[in-house]
Amino acid sequence: MSLPNPQPQSPLLTTPYDIRLSILSLILPTNIHLHQHSKHLSFSVCTGHTSADTSSPGKERLWGLTYLHPGDSDADLQARMRRYGRRLQSTWGPHWRCEEDVVRRREGEWGWDGVAGTCKSLYADVWDYIAHAGNLHVTDMTTLRLVLDGKGFLHVGNAFQHVKSLDITLVLPKNVFVAMGGEENTLISEAEQDQAATWMRSGPALASLKQLRKLNVWLDHNSRDYWWHLDESAILSPLVSLANNPSIELTVQLPNQANDDTPISPFAIERRARQENWVDIDDNGRTTMVHKLQFPIMRELEEFLAEDTGEVVSDAQERLLWRRGVDVEEAWRAVQRELNDGSYPQNAGGLG
Ligand SMILES: [Zn+2]
Numbered sequence: 001m002s003l004p005n006p007q008p009q010s011p012l013l014t015t016p017y018d019i020r021l022s023i024l025s026l027i028l029p030t031n032i033h034l035h036q037h038s039k040h041l042s043f044s045v046c047t048g049h050t051s052a053d054t055s056s057p058g059k060e061r062l063w064g065l066t067y068l069h070p071g072d073s074d075a076d077l078q079a080r081m082r083r084y085g086r087r088l089q090s091t092w093g094p095h096w097r098c099e100e101d102v103v104r105r106r107e108g109e110w111g112w113d114g115v116a117g118t119c120k121s122l123y124a125d126v127w128d129y130i131a132h133a134g135n136l137h138v139t140d141m142t143t144l145r146l147v148l149d150g151k152g153f154l155h156v157g158n159a160f161q162h163v164k165s166l167d168i169t170l171v172l173p174k175n176v177f178v179a180m181g182g183e184e185n186t187l188i189s190e191a192e193q194d195q196a197a198t199w200m201r202s203g204p205a206l207a208s209l210k211q212l213r214k215l216n217v218w219l220d221h222n223s224r225d226y227w228w229h230l231d232e233s234a235i236l237s238p239l240v241s242l243a244n245n246p247s248i249e250l251t252v253q254l255p256n257q258a259n260d261d262t263p264i265s266p267f268a269i270e271r272r273a274r275q276e277n278w279v280d281i282d283d284n285g286r287t288t289m290v291h292k293l294q295f296p297i298m299r300e301l302e303e304f305l306a307e308d309t310g311e312v313v314s315d316a317q318e319r320l321l322w323r324r325g326v327d328v329e330e331a332w333r334a335v336q337r338e339l340n341d342g343s344y345p346q347n348a349g350g351l352g
Pocket of ligand 1: 033046048049070095098137245
């Protein structure tokens with residue numbers, strides 16, 4: 001590693017350190033994504049547009065896509081579906097728009113990290129500023145490993161030992177979460193085992209960040225399979241010491257599932273609905289949409305029947321069904337088919 005050049009001719013780089021960081025704070029974002037590019041860490045701005053559609057999670061990813069009109073060709077439809085499908089499969093989860101920004105930038109648009117490329121001294125200042133002042137977002141396990149190991153930097157040491165606010169968003173293969181639960185399964189690949197091991201080792205590394213005051217963890221898998229039956233206690237176990245640290249404001253966000261009324265000490269978990277739309281791509285590259293409901297589902301039935309038992313009662317009834325082994329999604333589909341056949345309500349007992 002070579003040392004930064006002094007750059008004595010630069011007015012910016014010859015000003016005192018705290019003034020240089022103040023100047024950088026005026027031109028750089030504070031909400032920042034970290035990601036690996038060409039074996040080193042790069043950064044980009046977080047757009048902050050991460051809200052899901054409340055009536056149909058995933059629908060918001062149609063944002064900006066051209067609406068189809070009568071007479072549009074099948075090719076138009078497929079192009080739109082492919083774009084929507086890529087967004088639904090984004091490993092950046094709710095930060096899918098931030099990922100699109102990075103892809104555009106790599107295709108030639110100017111990015112904030114261009115500031116850091118000006119010279120070695122400015123590079124060091126920029127990373128110092130980011131680690132101290134920024135709310136940092138990490139959306140993949142490779143980058144998380146680089147950040148926690150203090151690697152991936154050019155010309156500077158581990159700037160992230162000073163990080164104050166960290167946001168970890170991970171959309172991983174379901175098998176990675178299965179492996180975190182300690183399940184031995186020959187279907188779990190070595191790469192998936194490796195990701196699980198990285199996560200399970202992350203607790204002590206996160207706890208060693210002495211200036212960390214805010215940590216947000218958002219987890220999901222990339223399968224339309226239910227989130228249910230994963231060992232959430234094991235998945236969260238690396239975070240126990242952080243949850244017990246009064247100096248750290250820890251937020252954990254997990255998908256809804258039928259057993260999520262059972263507390264997992266010491267965590268106060270925020271639950272959210274999973275996305276309902278998924279894509280299938282056949283051997284010819286043709287994309288089709290698949291709609292898959294996940295707990296809670298019966299609120300929709302209640303709405304349809306114009307009944308008003310309330311979400312708490314409705315969810316409690318549905319939890320019992322799932323725990324009795326009923327696939328409520330399948331049962332609800334059966335009810336819908338019966339409704340379409342005109343046989344409802346005589347045969348509407350399928351949910352029981
Ligand atoms: Zn973002």
